Amino acid sequence: MTQAVLAGDDRIPIYQRLADVLRQSVIDGQVKPGDRVPSENVLAEDYGLAAGTVRKALDVLVSEGVFERFQGRGTFVRRPSFDASLFRFFRFRSPEGEYSVPESRILRREVEPMPGHVAQALERPEGVPGISMSRLRLQDDVPTVAEEIWLAHEPFRAFAEMPTGEIGDLLYPVYDRVCGQLVARADETLTVEAASPETARLLRVAEGTPIIVIERVAKGYDNRPIEWRRSRGRAEQFSYHTEIR
Amino acid sequence: MTQAVLAGDDRIPIYQRLADVLRQSVIDGQVKPGDRVPSENVLAEDYGLAAGTVRKALDVLVSEGVFERFQGRGTFVRRPSFDASLFRFFRFRSPEGEYSVPESRILRREVEPMPGHVAQALERPEGVPGISMSRLRLQDDVPTVAEEIWLAHEPFRAFAEMPTGEIGDLLYPVYDRVCGQLVARADETLTVEAASPETARLLRVAEGTPIIVIERVAKGYDNRPIEWRRSRGRAEQFSYHTEIR
């Protein structure tokens, strides 16, 4: 057999093609986050490749954040867990200094046509029906973040019909469980504005107070957009850190 | 000789030790940004190592952003370019759509004891003398960014005594040329505040306008802090994009 399994453009390197195949198996849901990937030796055997070549393919996927490796234990599909990371920016620590998931209140949830900018972000034709939500997140009963969220109606029909009470504080696990939609990464854009009357009311701040706005497009392993979200929080407690070079 | 050249803790892998040696040669200034690194084969020969081991060491340094590789051309010490800096969002484009270096006006420059938070960031004892500057950056004669800058006095004595007229619009090249201090990377923290009277005056905005504050600690290849800087600009048109996972 040799590597007939990896047919296709032989202009691109074998290790890349293997990486593509393995990445696709995650996209297709054949292996799920937390699952163990066959060992390097087994993969080498299966595909008729040298161990080094397989290892290089895994290197690619690890650096992409798709896989995770542990010496002696194995290689696993990484559980993407960045939901808390947006809120890390907002410094949501408890008095004990620990991070915690804030309480979520869904204020509104209905099906209506998507506006242009949302449809564009979700790569859908304008005017197509979507699920629109307003959500408020609170820390110790203090409102900290107000969110508008949009989902395409099509793969989220089951979510639209689900009772609100059954939706917990985190949405992404629900997307996965109820609709098989797995969020792998996201694009975020940060801007600043002065609080509108609406935002001021929700966040209980004075009108005109500086507000951080984060627009997020959550994407699957296949890089297709899943959810559009705009979050607003008081800029006061916001602090974002990064390393540049 | 074999790899006697790479003595030291043989608990850590050879490729790591080689990476350490090469990184150090950049820190010491034996090779400068833009310089070419000996080829993989030559390094392998010199250190008595297999080609693959050398390559792995280079992989490390490339991923750290210290080196840069081009197939067929060679491996080079990377010129640090702060393209990813949060600061670039204050660099407005010229009418032709090109980015340009804004004009810089140094308003003040004097030697005085460093305040606590600066001393801490620069890893110096509190109260030690430092060079303090106020600088205003303008685009087409419009003030866009106001900066406070601190340097430790000790390695920057020559800079302190230099006439202001000889300092151009960019500081880092001067640090390198005059004091041999090479900035390799930086940590940046972004926050938001309402414009103080002082800031409002400098940036010619109304008091209370949302202002982006970026605190930066610039560091050398050896990761030691070189410069502390706090920049303030109008938040109005600020937009920062990033990918998370």
Place this chain on the structure above:
DNA sequence: CACATATAGTTCTATATAGAAGTATAGCTG
């Protein structure tokens, strides 16, 4: 049962080797 010890399986490091692919330059040809 509790606790060492052996064992099998995993990733990680290192070597050696060969050729492909890309780049720059010297030298030849018209």
Place this chain on the structure above:
DNA sequence: CAGCTATACTTCTATATAGAACTATATGTG
């Protein structure tokens, strides 16, 4: 001189192999 060609040098891909380092599990011992 302009333009092609050969050549030498670079990084990149791929194979094969061996053992080290680490982890989890099974096994034996007290």
